Amino acid sequence: LTALQSFLNLLYNGYVSPEKQKRFIEQAIERSQGLLDMVDDLLNLATAREEMSPRNRVLISLAEPMEQAGILMQARAEEKGVSFSMQPMHRPVIEANPEQMREVWTNLISNAVKYTAAGGAVRVILEEREGWAVGTVEDTGIGIGPDEQERIFMEFYRSPRAKEMETQGTGLGLALVKRIIDGYGGTITVESALNKGSRFRFKIPVATSSQTTLSGGPVQK
Ligand code: ADP
Numbered sequence: 001l002t003a004l005q006s007f008l009n010l011l012y013n014g015y016v017s018p019e020k021q022k023r024f025i026e027q028a029i030e031r032s033q034g035l036l037d038m039v040d041d042l043l044n045l046a047t048a049r050e051e052m053s054p055r056n057r058v059l060i061s062l063a064e065p066m067e068q069a070g071i072l073m074q075a076r077a078e079e080k081g082v083s084f085s086m087q088p089m090h091r092p093v094i095e096a097n098p099e100q101m102r103e104v105w106t107n108l109i110s111n112a113v114k115y116t117a118a119g120g121a122v123r124v125i126l127e128e129r130e131g132w133a134v135g136t137v138e139d140t141g142i143g144i145g146p147d148e149q150e151r152i153f154m155e156f157y158r159s160p161r162a163k164e165m166e167t168q169g170t171g172l173g174l175a176l177v178k179r180i181i182d183g184y185g186g187t188i189t190v191e192s193a194l195n196k197g198s199r200f201r202f203k204i205p206v207a208t209s210s211q212t213t214l215s216g217g218p219v220q221k
Contacts, residue, residue: 001031001035003027003031004028004031004032004035007024007025007027007028007031008028010024011024011025011028033168034168034170037168037170038170038172041170041172041173041176042172044103044176045155045172045175045176045179048100048176048179048180048183049179049183051097051099051100052096052097052100052180052183052184056097057095057096057097058095058096058097058098059093059094059095059207060093060094060095060096060098060101061091061092061093061094062091062092062093062094062096062101062126062133062135062204063088063090063091063092063126064098065098065101065102065104065105066086066088066105066124066126066135067086067088068102068105069102069105069106069109070084070086070105070109070124072106073106073109073110073113073122074086076110076113077113077122080113080118081118081119082113082116082117082118082119082120082121082122083120083121083122084113084121084122084123084124085121085122085123085124086123086124087123087124087125087126088126089125089126089127090126090127090128091126091128092126092127092128092132092133092134092206093133093206093207094133094184094204094205094206094207095207096184096204100180101180103176103177103180104135104177104180104181104202105124105135105137107173107174107176107177108135108137108177108200108202109122109124109137110173111137111173111174111200112137112138112139112141112198112200113139114165114166114169115139115141115142115162115165115166115198116139116140116141116142116197117141117142117165120139120140120141120197121139121140122137122138122139122140123136123137123138123139124136124137125138128206129203131205131206132186132203132204132205132206133203133204133205133206134201134202134203135201135202135203135204136199136200136201137199137200138197138198138199138200139197139198139199140196140197141197141198142161142162142165142194142195143192143193143194143195143196143197143198144159144190144192144194144198145159145194149190149192152174152190153174153175153177153178153188154175155171155172155175156170156171156172156175157171158171177202181202181204184204184205185204185205186202186203186204186205187202187203188200188201188202189201189202
């Protein structure tokens with residue numbers, strides 16, 4: 001915010017030559033986008049608990065938000081020259097707020113695309129195993145060092161290599177993903193090797209058979 005304000009003050013006071021003005025305005029736009037992303041992530045983080053309250057949960061297949069997020073991210077991957085594949089092996093049904101499930105998939109897939117250079121690959125898989133819906137997002141990107149693997153789920157942490165590769169980022173995406181998954185009684189783990197790639201895997205309990213069948217409407221409690 002301070003940087004954005006000083007760009008605007010310099011422009012307002014006429015201290016920037018006409019040929020440099022466009023660059024300053026571009027930087028101001030970039031900073032304001034960063035702030036918008038940060039506010040958006042902070043709001044999602046602050047309201048996560050409320051968003052998963054029983055009245056916001058419905059029975060959904062975890063494949064639906066995966067496909068919605070995947071279609072958007074596929075375009076971004078292809079633009080960047082990263083190959084993208086999505087495999088819903090099963091369509092496990094869980095009881096959750098669909099918007100939060102879209103956030104989980106979008107954050108994990110966008111990170112995989114963001115931290116993988118051209119020529120790499122991103123693979124998204126969904127399975128059902130022993131009462132769990134299991135989602136996997138793997139990439140062949142920059143990887144995460146062993147000392148960093150537990151810090152990446154903390155608010156605001158961004159690794160120096162990630163910052164170097166991708167200036168845009170709030171460091172809040174994985175904190176949000178973890179808060180949502182924990183809230184649904186699930187877990188998330190990461191396996192990674194530097195310069196080889198990363199695999200994020202999360203699991204959420206499937207809805208029990210005593211619950212009503214997939215309806216799209218609110219679950220009756
Ligand atoms: P952001 O991507 O905005 O920096 P996140 O909370 O989503 O924030 O991720 C935190 C950090 O975890 C990233 O800055 C990066 O260091 C690391 N990270 C997350 N996903 C990946 C990935 N797929 N490959 C390499 N590093 C990753």
